[in-house]
Amino acid sequence: MILFQANDLSVRFGGIRAVDSVTFEVRQGEVFAIIGPNGAGKTTIFNLISRIYNSTSGKLLLGDTDFTQTPAWRIAGLGIARTFQNIELFPNATLLQNLLIGRHYHARTNFISEMMFLPSVRKAELRHREKVEDVIAFLGLERYRDSLIANLPYGVRKVVELGRALSIEPKLLLLDEPSSGLNVEETEGMGFWIEDIKKDLGITVIMVEHDMALVNQVSDRVMALNYGKVLAMGTPQQVQSHPEVVKAYLGGEVEGAA
Amino acid sequence: MHDAARILQLIVNGAASGCIYGLIALGFVLIYKATEMVNFAQGDVMMLGGFAAFTLIAHFHLPYWVGGILAIVITAALGYALDALIIRRVIGQPQFAVVMLTLGLGFIFRAGAGIAWGYDSVGFETPFTNKTIDIGGLILGEDSVSIIAGTVLLCGVLYLFFSRTRVGVAMQAASQNQLAAYYMGIPVRTIFSLIWAISAGVACLAGILLSPISMIDVNMGSLGIKAFAAAVIGGFGSIPGSVIGGVIVGIVEQFAGYKLPAGFQEVSSNIVLLLMLFVRPQGLFAERMGKRV
Amino acid sequence: MRYLFRTQYRQDIALWRHNGDRFWYGLLAVLILIAPQLLGEFYIGELGGVFIFAIAGVGLMLLVGYTGLISLGHAAFLGIGAYVNAVLLSHGVPFLLTLPAAGLFTAVCGAAIGRPTLRMSGLYLAIATLAFGSIVGTVFQKWTAVTGGFDGFAVPTPYVFGIAVESATGLYYVAGAVLAFVLWLSANLLRAPTGRAMVAIRDSEVSAQSMGIYLARYKTLAFAISAGMTGLAGALFAHYVRFLAPDSFDVLLSVQLLTIVFVGGLGSLRGAILGAVFVRLLPQFIAIVRDDLPFGIGRLPGLEPALFGLALVLVILFQPAGLNGMWLKTKAWFQAFPFKRQANFRRQKSYAKSERLK
Numbered sequence: 001m002i003l004f005q006a007n008d009l010s011v012r013f014g015g016i017r018a019v020d021s022v023t024f025e026v027r028q029g030e031v032f033a034i035i036g037p038n039g040a041g042k043t044t045i046f047n048l049i050s051r052i053y054n055s056t057s058g059k060l061l062l063g064d065t066d067f068t069q070t071p072a073w074r075i076a077g078l079g080i081a082r083t084f085q086n087i088e089l090f091p092n093a094t095l096l097q098n099l100l101i102g103r104h105y106h107a108r109t110n111f112i113s114e115m116m117f118l119p120s121v122r123k124a125e126l127r128h129r130e131k132v133e134d135v136i137a138f139l140g141l142e143r144y145r146d147s148l149i150a151n152l153p154y155g156v157r158k159v160v161e162l163g164r165a166l167s168i169e170p171k172l173l174l175l176d177e178p179s180s181g182l183n184v185e186e187t188e189g190m191g192f193w194i195e196d197i198k199k200d201l202g203i204t205v206i207m208v209e210h211d212m213a214l215v216n217q218v219s220d221r222v223m224a225l226n227y228g229k230v231l232a233m234g235t236p237q238q239v240q241s242h243p244e245v246v247k248a249y250l251g252g253e254v255e256g257a258a
Numbered sequence: 259m260h261d262a263a264r265i266l267q268l269i270v271n272g273a274a275s276g277c278i279y280g281l282i283a284l285g286f287v288l289i290y291k292a293t294e295m296v297n298f299a300q301g302d303v304m305m306l307g308g309f310a311a312f313t314l315i316a317h318f319h320l321p322y323w324v325g326g327i328l329a330i331v332i333t334a335a336l337g338y339a340l341d342a343l344i345i346r347r348v349i350g351q352p353q354f355a356v357v358m359l360t361l362g363l364g365f366i367f368r369a370g371a372g373i374a375w376g377y378d379s380v381g382f383e384t385p386f387t388n389k390t391i392d393i394g395g396l397i398l399g400e401d402s403v404s405i406i407a408g409t410v411l412l413c414g415v416l417y418l419f420f421s422r423t424r425v426g427v428a429m430q431a432a433s434q435n436q437l438a439a440y441y442m443g444i445p446v447r448t449i450f451s452l453i454w455a456i457s458a459g460v461a462c463l464a465g466i467l468l469s470p471i472s473m474i475d476v477n478m479g480s481l482g483i484k485a486f487a488a489a490v491i492g493g494f495g496s497i498p499g500s501v502i503g504g505v506i507v508g509i510v511e512q513f514a515g516y517k518l519p520a521g522f523q524e525v526s527s528n529i530v531l532l533l534m535l536f537v538r539p540q541g542l543f544a545e546r547m548g549k550r551v
Numbered sequence: 552m553r554y555l556f557r558t559q560y561r562q563d564i565a566l567w568r569h570n571g572d573r574f575w576y577g578l579l580a581v582l583i584l585i586a587p588q589l590l591g592e593f594y595i596g597e598l599g600g601v602f603i604f605a606i607a608g609v610g611l612m613l614l615v616g617y618t619g620l621i622s623l624g625h626a627a628f629l630g631i632g633a634y635v636n637a638v639l640l641s642h643g644v645p646f647l648l649t650l651p652a653a654g655l656f657t658a659v660c661g662a663a664i665g666r667p668t669l670r671m672s673g674l675y676l677a678i679a680t681l682a683f684g685s686i687v688g689t690v691f692q693k694w695t696a697v698t699g700g701f702d703g704f705a706v707p708t709p710y711v712f713g714i715a716v717e718s719a720t721g722l723y724y725v726a727g728a729v730l731a732f733v734l735w736l737s738a739n740l741l742r743a744p745t746g747r748a749m750v751a752i753r754d755s756e757v758s759a760q761s762m763g764i765y766l767a768r769y770k771t772l773a774f775a776i777s778a779g780m781t782g783l784a785g786a787l788f789a790h791y792v793r794f795l796a797p798d799s800f801d802v803l804l805s806v807q808l809l810t811i812v813f814v815g816g817l818g819s820l821r822g823a824i825l826g827a828v829f830v831r832l833l834p835q836f837i838a839i840v841r842d843d844l845p846f847g848i849g850r851l852p853g854l855e856p857a858l859f860g861l862a863l864v865l866v867i868l869f870q871p872a873g874l875n876g877m878w879l880k881t882k883a884w885f886q887a888f889p890f891k892r893q894a895n896f897r898r899q900k901s902y903a904k905s906e907r908l909k
């Protein structure tokens with residue numbers, strides 16, 4: 001079953017075609033990786049999907065819903081969560097608050113009842129807290145629960161951002177370079193979490209990633225991009241041995257690439 | 259006086275006071291482009307510059323030109339010190355910390371000027387005071403003409419400075435990309451302090467040019483808020499933009515005073531500012547883009 | 552040191568974290584209630600002034616300290632609240648209606664100014680609100696039919712449940728009650744989704760949006776709530792000064808209100824109160840030492856604004872967490888005594904973060 005589709009997606013910044021008629025689809029329950037050299041347009045695709053950028057042309061579909069024109073703040077409501085390449089957490093709030101903000105879309109209380117903290121608000125808060133505690137337990141973040149994000153090490157923040165995205169309870173999770181800035185052990189841990197997210201939580205994942213070991217470990221299918229265009233798509237092995245892909249990474253002509 | 263001449267007169271007067279707003283706005287823009295900060299004390303720096311010129315010319319009896327240039331140099335040095343000693347320390351804090359910091363400095367400047375020069379309005383003799391020139395039957399005050407000419411001249415000088423001199427080009431580079439400029443061996447911090455110096459010098463020039471029209475007093479810094487309107491019209495981005503913005507604000511103000519009931523003249527610049535921000539916040543000359551993630 | 556053993560989630564959303572809190576705040580409440588028995592009329596009047604400014608401070612704190620939006624025009628909201636209250640009272644509307652009416656009307660004004668300024672970043676917002684404040688100030692002066700212009704406006708005596716609030720003590724109790732109410736509302740809001748959405752907007756707009764937070768809605772809401780609370784403070788301020796002068800709601804007053812939140816410490820309700828104490832007591836302190844200062848410095852007309860400016864500069868340069876930060880550090884020092892962590896008292900190095908739109 002197809003969960004997500006991008007049809008003929010393009011965006012131009014000035015004269016540059018950052019994303020050039022990219023078409024791909026992601027199946028329910030798979031981990032789909034986007035690879036490519038720097039500046040290939042990978043993060044731009046994420047920014048298009050999360051509607052931070054407007055596409056110049058093309059279509060975005062989640063299931064049967066066309067969300068090409070949906071405002072950015074409604075994207076979470078569709079069930080799409082994301083992380084950011086350089087971590088965009090809320091640094092002056094605690095980990096717990098960060099994850100609770102992830103629950104925002106599920107909040108049904110209005111500000112007047114919140115200002116009086118009516119019993120309904122209290123009940124809703126406790127329910128959100130339980131959901132968030134599930135995520136904390138899933139990612140093993142218990143001991144950082146009340147720390148300010150600003151005081152946490154980089155590797156932990158990366159996990160917190162993953163946790164915040166999970167608190168949204170998404171159908172589709174976009175991970176922008178989940179391993180960047182992490183050491184070998186942390187990257188390995190990230191790999192296991194992505195596998196667990198897929199297997200235990202049944203969430204479909206699209207990730208942009210440079211670390212080919214991680215891509216090989218977790219992804220079902222891979223799409224390679226360069227200069228905003230699709231070079232190849234298929235299993236990790238197929239894509240890595242694709243001559244165009246080798247050329248894009250190594251440069252120059254390819255002589256009899258295997 | 260018939261209506262056409264009256265209107266022309268309003269335009270010239272408006273352009274003259276508009277040039278002053280433009281010069282203050284120019285100071286905002288130079289600093290903003292380089293450091294993303296806005297000096298809310300810019301009007302008060304102008305006030306200090308005006309008083310410096312007053313002391314040199316009226317007290318020490320220096321000739322107008324010598325005293326004026328000396329005052330500009332002194333105010334520029336103050337601008338340099340302001341950045342090097344105080345503003346530099348808050349780099350990395352949220353933008354509104356700088357807003358509050360410079361607002362606080364403005365109040366301190368005002369009190370300092372009050373202690374040094376008292377709270378009475380003062381003025382000094384300039385070559386343009388109370389003289390008129392006759393252009394094809396149109397009688398113009400030399401004071402207004404001197405402001406407009408001075409502003410145009412300054413824009414030319416700044417243009418040459420930023421395009422032709424090493425320091426000027428280094429400033430442009432540092433404004434566009436701090437890190438790259440730093441790697442290219444440009445002493446970015448000194449360059450920023452120099453930009454503050456230029457901005458203060460321009461403010462002082464505004465104070466000197468203004469003095470034949472309006473007296474110098476401790477509260478003249480409140481002109482700064484009108485200069486914001488000028489800078490916003492110019493899109494907070496370009497030197498000619500802010501001067502043109504200033505002229506627009508100046509002329510609107512004159513006509514508001516002429517046509518509309520009392521009270522509208524004082525708030526017309528604010529109304530222009532808000533309308534501009536609501537309708538076209540990127541200014542008249544710039545394009546709009548979103549934040550990068 | 553105190554360690555909290557938490558066994559239930561509801562402990563984390565309680566207003567009082569432990570019995571110590573309950574005890575100290577209870578003691579404070581008792582002291583405030585019996586203060587008029589212990590202190591003279593003059594000091595009670597001053598404390599009432601502190602309460603009124605603290606109400607406005609809490610309102611501004613929600614906007615600046617929690618949502619990260621700056622306003623240089625809050626004096627206008629204080630003024631709107633004051634005039635709405637005074638004008639309605641003079642038409643015979645009872646005080647128990649005019650007070651909320653002043654708050655609600657000002658909140659609507661706040662939403663009206665907040666809505667179009669949404670797209671603006673910190674800097675443009677500062678300029679826009681500065682212009683707004685200055686326009687409203689001019690309206691107070693020129694709209695003589697309503698405000699009386701420079702003749703001023705005598706504020707009628709309010710009645711609460713049939714009792715005239717004439718003395719400083721009466722206003723002190725009313726202001727204290729309103730402050731407690733406003734603090735309660737704010738604390739509730741901050742432990743609920745709306746408060747967290749405000750914090751999210753402060754820390755990262757892009758990711759707040761990705762969390763499903765509609766920036767326009769929450770920024771407008773923050774503006775409205777903040778303005779409304781400031782309007783309440785304005786209504787009480789009218790009774791505090793008893794005679795409204797149109798030029799008293801100027802930029803200097805806006806900066807004073809901002810001084811409350813900056814000196815008090817951004818991002819803390821306690822900070823708003825500490826800041827209000829500072830801002831109200833500074834002029835009193837100047838008045839007391841005025842004659843003892845050398846060279847007649849105490850008699851300079853610009854002294855008060857200059858000292859506010861100086862306080863702002865010093866706090867921003869050396870103590871960005873404000874009085875609240877100093878309070879927390881002192882508390883931590885005593886709790887850990889005789890051990891101390893140098894890092895508690897060291898400022899963290901910060902790096903330039905661009906807010907420029909690219």
